[in-house]
Amino acid sequence: MPESRADQVHHLKAACSNCSVLELCLPIGLTGQEIERLDTLIVQRLKVRKSAALYRAGDPLRSLYAVRIGSFKTSVLSVDGREQVTGFQIPGEMLGLDAISTDRHACNAIALEDSEVCPIHFAHLEKLAHELPSLQHNLNRVLSREIVRDHDMLMMLGNMNSDERLAAFLLNFSQRFHTRGYSSSNFVLKMRREEIGSYLGLRLETICRGIAHLRDQGLVEISGRNVTIRNMDGLKQLVVGCHRHLS
Amino acid sequence: MPESRADQVHHLKAACSNCSVLELCLPIGLTGQEIERLDTLIVQRLKVRKSAALYRAGDPLRSLYAVRIGSFKTSVLSVDGREQVTGFQIPGEMLGLDAISTDRHACNAIALEDSEVCPIHFAHLEKLAHELPSLQHNLNRVLSREIVRDHDMLMMLGNMNSDERLAAFLLNFSQRFHTRGYSSSNFVLKMRREEIGSYLGLRLETICRGIAHLRDQGLVEISGRNVTIRNMDGLKQLVVGCHRHLS
DNA sequence: CGTGTGTTTGATGAATTTCAAAGCAGGTGG
DNA sequence: CCACCTGCTTTGAAATTCATCAAACACACG
Numbered sequence: 001m002p003e004s005r006a007d008q009v010h011h012l013k014a015a016c017s018n019c020s021v022l023e024l025c026l027p028i029g030l031t032g033q034e035i036e037r038l039d040t041l042i043v044q045r046l047k048v049r050k051s052a053a054l055y056r057a058g059d060p061l062r063s064l065y066a067v068r069i070g071s072f073k074t075s076v077l078s079v080d081g082r083e084q085v086t087g088f089q090i091p092g093e094m095l096g097l098d099a100i101s102t103d104r105h106a107c108n109a110i111a112l113e114d115s116e117v118c119p120i121h122f123a124h125l126e127k128l129a130h131e132l133p134s135l136q137h138n139l140n141r142v143l144s145r146e147i148v149r150d151h152d153m154l155m156m157l158g159n160m161n162s163d164e165r166l167a168a169f170l171l172n173f174s175q176r177f178h179t180r181g182y183s184s185s186n187f188v189l190k191m192r193r194e195e196i197g198s199y200l201g202l203r204l205e206t207i208c209r210g211i212a213h214l215r216d217q218g219l220v221e222i223s224g225r226n227v228t229i230r231n232m233d234g235l236k237q238l239v240v241g242c243h244r245h246l247s
Numbered sequence: 248m249p250e251s252r253a254d255q256v257h258h259l260k261a262a263c264s265n266c267s268v269l270e271l272c273l274p275i276g277l278t279g280q281e282i283e284r285l286d287t288l289i290v291q292r293l294k295v296r297k298s299a300a301l302y303r304a305g306d307p308l309r310s311l312y313a314v315r316i317g318s319f320k321t322s323v324l325s326v327d328g329r330e331q332v333t334g335f336q337i338p339g340e341m342l343g344l345d346a347i348s349t350d351r352h353a354c355n356a357i358a359l360e361d362s363e364v365c366p367i368h369f370a371h372l373e374k375l376a377h378e379l380p381s382l383q384h385n386l387n388r389v390l391s392r393e394i395v396r397d398h399d400m401l402m403m404l405g406n407m408n409s410d411e412r413l414a415a416f417l418l419n420f421s422q423r424f425h426t427r428g429y430s431s432s433n434f435v436l437k438m439r440r441e442e443i444g445s446y447l448g449l450r451l452e453t454i455c456r457g458i459a460h461l462r463d464q465g466l467v468e469i470s471g472r473n474v475t476i477r478n479m480d481g482l483k484q485l486v487v488g489c490h491r492h493l494s
Numbered sequence: 495c496g497t498g499t500g501t502t503t504g505a506t507g508a509a510t511t512t513c514a515a516a517g518c519a520g521g522t523g524g
Numbered sequence: 525c526c527a528c529c530t531g532c533t534t535t536g537a538a539a540t541t542c543a544t545c546a547a548a549c550a551c552a553c554g
Contacts, residue, residue, distance in 0.1 A: 076398060076399075076402055078402065078487075084401065084406060086402075097394055098391055098395045099391070100387050100388055101389075101392035101395050102388075102395075126380070126383070130377065130380050130383065133373070133377050136373070136376070136383060137373060140347050140373070140387075140390065142348075143390035143394070144344060144346070144347035144348035144390060147345045147390070147393050147394055147397060148353045150394060150397035150398070150400075150401070151323060151345065151353065151354065153397075153401060154397065154400060154401070155323055155325065155333075157401070157404040157405070158331050158404070158445060158446075158448040159325070159329055161542090162541080162542070192499090192500065193500075193501065194500085199405075201401075201405040202542080203542075203543055203544080205501095205542090206541095206542060207501095209542095212502080212503085224500095224501080224550090224551085240325070240327065241327065242327075408510090409509080439531090440532075440533065449510080449511090450510075452512085452533095452534080452535085453509095453511075454533095455533065455535080456510095456534090459535085471518090496554095497553090498552090498553090499550100500549105500551085500552100501548105501549075501550070501551095502547105502548080503546105503548080504545105504547085504548100505544100505545090505546085506543105506545080507543085507544080507545100508541105508543075509540105509541090509542080510539105510540085510541075510542090512537105512538085513536105514535105514537085514538100515534105516533105516534085517534070518531105518532085518533075518534090519530100519532085519533095520529100522527100522528085522529080523527095523529100524526090524527085
């Protein structure tokens, strides 16, 4: 017995609430039948315990993943064992996009807390995308957006001092939590100072000091991993008016 | 009168010699007819004068571009006018991938010298990719590879000191020239020191000093924009044994 | 209650930026 | 052909930021 389109959209949402599979599929006009097919992609769930790897660099690409619950870090390891954190993912965000280039994962994805993801079998996704052009288009967009984000990151590392980077980091999380329906001024960072530091190109001690500076200016209240933003505009000004000038 | 497949491949190569359109299309089995259709994508050429913009941030995405001759830099401008260089493109490389996410270009592409590109009309490409799944797959890969590259860049900015970054930069160009069939030990950098600095998250003076250091160690010979690599292995050792340790 | 992991703060030193000035190359016009 | 710009590069010295080393602290957990 065929469901109505609205029912099916609802079903899809329920199957993977908060997932960016939605991001991938929903903004576009699909028929009920098409949605039904998308549905087959994302029926599974996968739990990942804190500190466990969802995948590791070198693993063959089987699936992309959408975070349902919890959070992850992605990192690359250099030959001599140093870790560079390349990103953090919260519910609704995608993991594994960098594996498409070689059919092998290029980084490690580690759960920062007990988490749950939706695997999206990549071969199926490609096949389905072939039949649904707008899905393909959206996949392209998701990939491209990742590139834009990375460029913003490069901008940050190239032009900002430590306090500005930290402010930008907090604002970034604030904004991402906001778009996912959580508070933009009050949230918990699940990663350690050292991981924030790696991500921002700074040492953990510098992160601590940066936190102290922002606190002294009355911009934030941070105790442990609990963040409250007290003066959103002040933080933003720090970031836009950042310190280097055209020579 | 139908050409043979080999002829058509040859025709395609001639139409856009050195273009990464090839990268996009050739590694995969296509029929002669399919190649003929690809051909229709890339018949045009576009000249861009030194210092002129191929596109600017905010421009609507019409085409992706493959560099045929010359070179480009891509950069983003922050509100207060600072420029952050996000990449350099030499013949055979693609421009414009970051525009797919919003249908508008996210950065400026400026010619570093008189140059020539192949525009690839994006709507046509998507349409054609839809009909040729392996083309679609390759487009995905090109996008994904860009993400991997950016992550390498983040790694570099996070973990390397100025001399190491410069060495990595030179090796990167060496390798890219090599894969395009040019000398890997002797090439010309078309950008200014300031632009290298922006890209590497350093000031132009630091680039100059870094060059002097590498020269003093007998690793390279650099006069003006002319680069000769004297000791490739020495350079590589600098990069892999880079300075920061796990705490 | 100890142990281990993660965080904070201080003191020191090294690396990089900043400011300043001089040098160099390529192009233009006299 | 030379003199003179202009834009880019190089080098030096001083100032600043951040990393490093070290020690104390906080907290969760067995």
